[in-house]
Amino acid sequence: MKVNTTINGMKRILDVKPDEYLLDTLRRHNYLSVRRGCDTTSCGVCTILIDDKPVPSCAFLSVRAEGKRITTVEGIPKEAEKLSEHFGATGADQCGFCNPGIALSVYALKKSQKKVTAETLKHYLTGHLCRCTGYQSQHKAIKEYLGDSNE
Ligand code: FES
Numbered sequence: 001m002k003v004n005t006t007i008n009g010m011k012r013i014l015d016v017k018p019d020e021y022l023l024d025t026l027r028r029h030n031y032l033s034v035r036r037g038c039d040t041t042s043c044g045v046c047t048i049l050i051d052d053k054p055v056p057s058c059a060f061l062s063v064r065a066e067g068k069r070i071t072t073v074e075g076i077p078k079e080a081e082k083l084s085e086h087f088g089a090t091g092a093d094q095c096g097f098c099n100p101g102i103a104l105s106v107y108a109l110k111k112s113q114k115k116v117t118a119e120t121l122k123h124y125l126t127g128h129l130c131r132c133t134g135y136q137s138q139h140k141a142i143k144e145y146l147g148d149s150n151e
């Protein structure tokens with residue numbers, strides 16, 4: 001089946017199987033920043049943006065992407081690099097496996113122009129599990145980052 005989408009600002013026609021999820025379709029089309037973690041909508045590692053909203057791609061049927069705008073971390077290189085540098089500078093960086101999904105949720109929060117409070121942050125990051133350690137340093141770094149980048 002053919003599905004018409006826009007991925008990272010470019011029109012793309014994806015060849016999809018009827019029962020395929022976007023995680024597999026995107027990886028097959030070389031969007032390799034979209035990673036597989038749990039495959040059961042629990043970890044957030046596979047997060048992408050669909051029409052600017054964070055969505056776990058392991059649970060989104062590819063046929064439902066018809067007419068949608070998809071963003072992967074390849075589509076926000078500057079933003080992802082800035083956040084990654086900030087993680088490094090503040091000691092919040094770890095193995096980085098979960099970073100692409102987190103970068104997309106942080107970008108979505110920033111674009112939403114909602115006030116960044118501990119509550120909004122928790123709301124946007126709650127679906128992201130990090131296997132490396134606790135979340136305090138990540139959340140603190142992201143709050144600082146959004147404060148700075150919103151100025
Ligand atoms: S791989 Fe999709 S939520 Fe874990």
Ligand code: FES
Pocket residue numbers: 093094095096097098099129130131132
């Ligand atoms: S930094 Fe390693 S899984 Fe999150």
